[in-house]
Amino acid sequence: MTTKIRTAVFGLGRLGYWHAVNVATRIRNAELVAVCDMNIETAERVAKELEVPTYTTNPDEIFQDDTIQAVIIASPTSTHFDLLKKASESGKAIFVEKPLTIDLNEANEIKGIIEKNHTICQVGFMRRFDPAYxxxxxxxxxxxxxxxxxxxxxxxxxxxxxxxxxxxxxxxxxxxxxxxxxxxxxxxxxxxxxxxxxxxxxxxxxxxxxxxxxxxxxxxxxxxxxxxxxxxxxxxxxxxxxxxxxxxxxxxxxxxxxxxxxxxxxxxxxxxxxxxxxxxxxFTDAYNLELSDFFRVVSEKGTPRVTVDDGVKAxxxxxxxxxxxxxxxxxxxxxxxxx
Ligand SMILES: NC(=O)c1ccc[n+]([C@@H]2O[C@H](COP(=O)([O-])OP(=O)(O)OC[C@H]3O[C@@H](n4cnc5c(N)ncnc54)[C@H](O)[C@@H]3O)[C@@H](O)[C@H]2O)c1
Missing domain, CATH: 3.30.360.10 (Dihydrodipicolinate Reductase; domain 2)
Structure with missing residues (x-):
């Protein structure tokens, strides 16, 4: 029996909601155990709909939980830097939506942190997984x-x-x-x-x-x-x-x-x-395929198809x-x- 990768999603807006749905219902080797959104009503609504045990407005609750192995960051781009840094430092594998960060200094700093901590980090350029592209x-x-x-x-x-x-x-x-x-x-x-x-x-x-x-x-x-x-x-x-x-x-x-x-x-x-x-x-298929590949990479401790370096270059x-x-x-x- 495969153990499921315990996962949390940050940001449940236009896109984060769909990532949460995918993890909860379509990804075989992942389990959605927590959701975090600055808007408590959004967090509660999504947690109820997808039967997620934990919902919070406090990201640290997720970073301090050692049983959570992977996070998906789909909050506004200006918040990516802080969440990426804390996620890497608390040992989580990371899927982060594009753009990696809002500016290049932040992006370069994150690249250094990810490399130092050997964090698996995939950037959400889903077109690479779209069947046509x-x-x-x-x-x-x-x-x-x-x-x-x-x-x-x-x-x-x-x-x-x-x-x-x-x-x-x-x-x-x-x-x-x-x-x-x-x-x-x-x-x-x-x-x-x-x-x-x-x-x-x-x-x-x-x-x-x-x-x-x-x-x-x-x-x-x-x-x-x-x-x-x-x-x-x-x-x-x-x-x-x-x-x-x-x-x-x-x-x-x-x-x-x-x-x-x-x-x-x-x-x-x-x-x-x-x-x-x-x-x-x-991009229904692409969002699903990129997350499936991310969780495959996490379970195999491999290298993502879209790396932090790709995120920095774009x-x-x-x-x-x-x-x-x-x-x-x-x-x-x-x-x-x-x-
Ligand atoms: N790959 C794609 O096709 C695609 C499409 C849309 C958006 N995006 C990216 O996804 C990210 C989110 O975009 P969106 O359109 O879903 O935004 P959105 O504004 O619809 O939703 C953002 C959500 O994050 C919550 N939030 C704000 N600060 C937070 C924090 N610090 N921690 C947790 N939650 C927080 C907000 O309350 C809101 O519910 C952006 O980086 C955007 O570039 C990518």
């Missing part, structure tokens, strides 16, 4: 499109998240485009060397209070000599629209689809199909993009390759 990765590795030379990423939300989220999110480049920066490094098999970014507020004036934008575009250059771009938007009123394309020297791969189900409705008025409404729907690109947007200058991450 995963199939594309395998095709690229098999050489089906030749050498990858251009990446295009599209990440559009149907609307802006609530204002308190924006305030603690790091902004569009750090919160949204970071997914494309990570998957671009992964699919293009090359590090990003420079970014030039643009952005505007087109629909949500409150974004201006936080120096944020609701529409952006980042041009990306890679060490391999390849290039790319990443569009991010909070203005896709029609649905949640996540797509990518990798152009190679001998072919192209399109990734993603607007449709939720493979159906088409034909009436006298014409032909229509449904559209993916939100991220929990689009954050570095995102912060460079934000700087580029703010200054109007192209920002280099490392010396450009000799071509």
């Amino acid at each position: 995963d199939a594309a990765k395998k095709r690229i590795e098999a050489g089906d499109i030749g050498d990858p030379i251009y990446f295009r990423g599209i990440s559009r939300d149907p609307h802006a998240p609530h204002e308190a989220f924006i305030e603690h999110s790091g902004g569009m480049f750090v919160d949204v485009s970071i997914h494309d920066f990570d998957i671009a490094r992964y699919l293009m098999e090359s590090e990003v060397t420079s970014v030039s970014a643009h952005g505007r507020v087109l629909k949500y004036p409150f974004m201006e209070k936080y120096g944020d934008v609701d529409q952006s575009l980042t041009y990306i250059e890679f060490a391999s000599g390849a290039a790319g771009d990443a569009e991010a938007s909070r203005n896709a009123y029609y649905g949640y629209d996540i797509r990518a394309e990798v152009i190679g020297t001998e072919g192209s791969i399109f990734i993603g689809n607007l449709r939720e189900h493979d159906i088409q409705i034909l009436t006298k008025a014409g032909s229509t199909h449904d559209i993916v409404p939100d991220f929990p729907t689009r 954050l570095k690109i995102a912060l460079a993009a934000r700087e580029s947007y703010q200054t109007g200058q192209r920002v280099s991450l490392s010396p450009l390759p000799v071509r």
Whole structure:
């Protein structure tokens, strides 16, 4: 009989709730034993729904419990640093949502702590586990499109998240485009060397209070000599629209689809199909697969597919993009390759 990994979840909001559901109901070798949220009513509601024995607003209650082996951090990004530090120092394995932390000093410090304590720590770049992105990765590795030379990423939300989220999110480049920066490094098999970014507020004036934008575009250059771009938007009123394309020297791969189900409705008025409404729907499988893999790695004491180093590198690109947007200058991450 396998013993289940005793797990706690921090943050039970838009995404943390789904991680809690997955651990409680779908992950074979994990057991949800505690939930923590700053809002006691949220913690109590989720604990009751999922039959979790402990709920609290005090993270230390979880860190001091030596029977808890793993934690999932899905609280606002600005809170990740403190929780990561305490989790590593109390010997827990960690799954942390992206972005790793809100700034680079914090990220580098956490990397040092995680390495010193030999903590298993996986970052929540779930696109790497999404069946479509995963199939594309395998095709690229098999050489089906030749050498990858251009990446295009599209990440559009149907609307802006609530204002308190924006305030603690790091902004569009750090919160949204970071997914494309990570998957671009992964699919293009090359590090990003420079970014030039643009952005505007087109629909949500409150974004201006936080120096944020609701529409952006980042041009990306890679060490391999390849290039790319990443569009991010909070203005896709029609649905949640996540797509990518990798152009190679001998072919192209399109990734993603607007449709939720493979159906088409034909009436006298014409032909229509449904559209993916939100991220929990689009990435149901990916969220489940990334957590399954995390718990496999914990039980085997292995290395996660998405490491803290990946978290630091993606954050570095995102912060460079934000700087580029703010200054109007192209920002280099490392010396450009000799071509
Ligand atoms: N991978 C993805 O696709 C994806 C999607 C959405 C959000 N995220 C990430 O997940 C994190 C949470 O985002 P969200 O949209 O679920 O936010 P949210 O605002 O909907 O929920 C955050 C929850 O955390 C609670 N909270 C606040 N401070 C806390 C603390 N110190 N300890 C415990 N709980 C605390 C809040 O009360 C709230 O219930 C962010 O880092 C975000 O970037 C990732």
